Amino acid sequence: MKRKMVKKRRGVRPAKGEAVDLPAHDNETPVGLDLNAGSGVLGTLSREMRTPLNTIIGFSEMMDREILGPMTHPQYREYARDIYRCGQTLLGLLNELLEAKRLETFASGDDDGADNIVELAPDMVCVCHEECITxxxxxxxxxxGLPSDTLLGRPFVDLLLPESRALLGEKGVHGLCEHDQRISLVLQGLSGRRVEVELAAGRLQDGSRTGVLIVARDVTDRNTRMKExxxxxxxLRGVMAAVxxxxxxxxxxxxxxxxxxxxERIFAYAEEDVLGKSIDALIPELRFSGQVGTGLIFSLCDGLVIIPxxxxxxxxxxxxxKKFPLEFSISSFHLRDRTHYICVSRNIAMRKQNEDKxxxxxxxxxxxxxxNRYMFEERLHQAIVRAKDQNENIAVMFIDxxxxxxxxxxxxxxxGDAVLRLAAERLLSCVDAEDTVARLSGDEFTVILKGVRDEQHTAAIAEKMLETLSLAFHVKNREVFTSGSIGIILCPPKTYTAEEMVKNVYSASHYAKKCGRNNYQFYNASLSMDALRRMAVENGLRKALGNGELELLYQPKVKMGSFEIIGAEALVRWTSSxxxxxxxxxxxxxxxxxxxIIPIGDWILETACRQAKHWYDQGRHDVHVAVNLSAVQFRERDLAGRVMQVLSSVGLPPGCLDLELTESMLVDDAEETVAALNRLKKIGVTLSIDDFGTGYSSLSYLTRFPLDALKVDRAFVTGLPDDGDAVTMAKAIVSMAQNLGFKVVAEGIETERQNAFLHALxxxxxxxxxxxxxxxxxxFMALLKNGRPLFRNSPADTLRPRGGPADEIGPHA
Known part of the structure; x- marks a missing residue:
């Protein structure tokens, strides 16, 4: 009987005894074809099909590479690639059909030439009868890994690993013929080596015997590479998904x-929806603005060129x-003569929010x-530039x-914080939207007024601010009152720099405070001179102690009856280099x-006590030294400890030191004032109120203060005894002091009549x-040594300085 061999068509089961499924190239599908017509027919058919197939393959390749023009939709390119692959598959199939005839001949053993070809074939070609290899x-x-002769007669199933034997089923090797496509099996090589194969099988009719022709290709390396x-x-997909x-x-x-x-998350697209869209659907402002070589140049709508x-x-x-803040970069790569572009993007909405914060x-x-100060200075620079460009005035206010x-x-x-917030709102209500109200620090505000007409216009705004700041602030069910001191500088174009304006307006604000607060003052050049002078004084004071420029003078205190010296007030003088x-x-x-004042005050206290120790050691135990304390010193927590330490270090008895305080120092926090005075009294020093009558203390507190003396201010002494108001005030002060048990010290006495009148009081x-x-x-030590009473035996004119009484005005004067 003549043997037949027919390739199976995918999806069509072959008739019994006529199909052998031969190995094909990757991605190929076998096509059923009767091979009995001979290789001549197949050769002719192959030649007739190759020319159109090559044309189709070449045309599809040109489409894929866009040689004939661009393909805007990615699916079109996939169609071209499918055509290319199918053409290649058909060519491979034609080649395989020609080989099938030779395999049939090999199976029958009738053709030595075909036998030689199969013997040299790289794939396994095996014939089995009754399950055994023949x-x-x-x-x-x-x-x-075994010689051919040792395999003859062995069951084919012995070559398979256990998991592959199950695929044969009860039909054995004949079951392999029932598979429409190649099947993957694993052979068991020598020493347990795994050999992965793709196998195709067909029935082989040889007379009365039915055999099975098996063709298997070793795909172990290919599968390993494919798996890699x-x-x-x-x-890479995992990386891309995790990025x-x-x-x-x-x-x-x-x-x-x-x-x-x-x-997909950033732009809210599903994958199938975004593929095929234009990139400007995601980034509307992206533009293609040119080409360099094979690469494109990208830019934004505003003309910004994007550097790769x-x-x-x-x-x-x-x-x-919906639009959102986006950060992106674009780079490119070349593949198969084509340039592809990668856009990496980030949603920076959260970052922008944090940057704004x-x-x-x-x-x-x-x-x-x-x-704040930073933005105020920035806006002030901008306002000055605008004023110069538009030839308009601006005004700057400093509000304290x-x-x-x-x-x-x-x-x-x-x-206090609530008052500051309310004050800010009130100041904002007094200016236009384009003006700036800033808070520099603490209770200091600044205002930039743009386009002001003149000084009157600016003054009207300042008056409105003073009025609104003087109204009650309602905080925590309480009324709180304050006011403002406003410095103003009016700046025509090209007059001042920003730094000069800030410096000058601060001087004007400082001057407003000196003028009694709750008022406004415009800057003038003399204020700058005052500020420069103050700076020079402060800088000089910082070096005065180290340079030995400070000196203490002593003005005697006398008993008004006997004119004997019973003490002296230490007065600091400064001669700057x-x-x-x-x-x-x-x-x-x-x-x-x-x-x-803290280091200077410490120096005055220590120096006065040390010098007083000189006359104390000479037997003048009755002569005390008086030292003025400033308000800053009095608020120091360890003032009593500092005084005690100085007295102890110089060896001066506490009773020889008199501390003088102004009454304005005593009205703040009366409870703490009483406690501080008591701590000083425990040391043993005496306490006096200096310049009494010029302050605004509550007389009820005087009864609680542990004081020893009141000093009548020179303002009430000057008009005595002819000024009726001065007489009334002097009588009241002396009478009150006597009733409270205080000694009375009258300062600023310049005439005998003043001396006689006050002594009589x-x-x-x-x-x-x-x-x-x-x-x-x-x-002063010479006076003490002389021992004679002052005034009676020495004419006053010989003791009075040419400069007049001004030398003893003011604190520590």
Whole structure:
């Protein structure tokens, strides 16, 4: 009987005894064809099919490479690739059909030439009868690592691993013929080596016997490589899925080819919806602005050229049309003569929010949300530039809330903060939207007024501010009152720099405070001179102690009845190496404001006590030394400890020291004042109120203060005994002091009549130029050594300084 061999068509089961499924190339599908017509027919058919197939393959390849023009939709390219693959499959199939005839001949053993070809074939070719191997080529034997003759007669199933034997089922090797396509099996090689194969089988009719022709190809290496490729692809897909940045690839025409999950989330697209869209659907402002070589140049609508791999900020667009802040970069790569572009993108909405918060914190006052100093200075520079460009005026105001510290101290910082917030709102209500109200620090505000007409226009705004600031602030069901001191500088174009304006307006504000608070003052050049002078004084004071420029003078205190010296007031004088002689009236306030009064005050206290020890050691135990304390010193927590330490170090008895305080120092926090005075009294020093009658203390507190003496201010002494008001005040003060058990010290006495009148009223001690001017230590010691009473035996004119009484005015004067 003539043997037949027919290739199976995919999906069609072959008739019994006619099908052998031969190995085909990858991605090929076998086609049924009767091979009995002979290789001549197949050869003719092959030649007739090759020419159109090559034409189709070439045309599809040109389409895939876009040689004939661009393909804007990615599916079109896939169609071209499918055509190319199918053409290649058909060519391979024709080649395989020609080989099938030779295999049939090999199976029958009738053709020595075909037998030689199969013997040299790289694939296993095996014939089985009754489940056993009756013929196998060397390549098949090599796959399992055994000689061909040892395999003859062995069941084919012995070559399979257990998991592959199950595929044969009860029909054995004949069951392999029932598979429409190649099947994957694993052979068991020598020493347990696994050999992965793709196997095809067909029935072979040889007379009365039915055999099975098996063709198997070793695909172990191929499968290993494919698995590596698959693993790598899965790895890359995992990386792309895990990356938080959106990654989109697109072609030269801007058509999106791939998008990772992050991009789908960022732009709210499903993968199937975004593929094929233009990239500008995601980034509307992206433009193609040119080409360099094979690469494109990208830019934004505003003309910004995008440098490859450089991050750019713009607006992204989600699928529903909503825009959001986007950061992206574009790079490219070349593959198969084509350029692909990668767009890496990030949704930076959260980052922008955080940047806005940081920018707000950097440029805004956290309490009032007004611009802070940094933003104020920036806006002031901008306002000056605008004023110059538009030839208009601007005004700058510096506003300082009056006595704000008292609010914080008495009611707490939460109340103070509430007042600051309300004050900010009131100031904002007084200006236009384009003006700036800023908070520099503490209770200091600044305002920039744009386009003001003149001084009257600016003054009207300042008056409105003063009025609104003077109204009650309602905080925690309480009414809180304050006011403002406003400095103003009006700046025509090209007049001042920003730094000069800030410096000058601060001087004007400082002057407004000196003028009584709750008022406004315009800057003038003399204020700058005052500010420069104050700076020079402060700088000089910082070097005065180290340079030995300070000196103490002593003005005697005398008993008004006997004119005997019973004490002296220590008065500081400063002769600067740069400024010359500086009055205490000028440098003491600067020292207090700058904090320098603490080291200066310590020096005065220690020096006065040490020098007083000189006359104490000479037997003048009855002569006390008086030292003025500043308000800053009095608020020091360890004042009593410092006084005790100085007295102990110089060896002066506490009873020889008299501390003088102004009455304005005693009205703040009366309870703490009483406690501080009691601590000083426990040391043993005496306490006096200096310049009594010029302050605003409550007389009820005097009964609680452990004081020893009141000093009647020279303002009430000057008009005595002719000024009726001065007489009335002097009588009242002396009478009150006597009733409270205080000694009375009258200062500023310059005439015998003043001395006689005050002594007659009951004043105990006198001090002034009638008795002596302030003297250096040596001159004062000479007076003490002389031992004679002052005034009676020495004409006053010989003791009075040429400069008049001004030398003893002011604190520590």
């Amino acid at each position: 013929r196998i080529n060397p390549a098949g034997a090599a796959m399992v 490729v698959v693993d790598r692809e899965e790895y 938080s940045d959106g990654i989109v690839t697109f072609n030269e025409h801007g058509v999106i080819e791939t998008a990772n999950p992050a991009a 791999a450089q991050w750019v900020e713009t607006q992204g667009k989600r699928s529903e049309g 940081l920018r707000f914190l950097a440029t805004r006052d956290p309490l009032t949300h007004l611009p 809330l009056d006595n704000f510290k008292n609010i914080n101290d008495a009611m707490g910082h939460s109340t 740069e400024l010359g002689s500086v009055s205490p009236v000028e440098f003491i306030p600067v020292a207090e404001q700058s904090g320098l 009951g004043s105990d001690i006198g001090q002034g130029f009638l008795y002596s001017r302030p003297l250096p230590l040596s001159a």
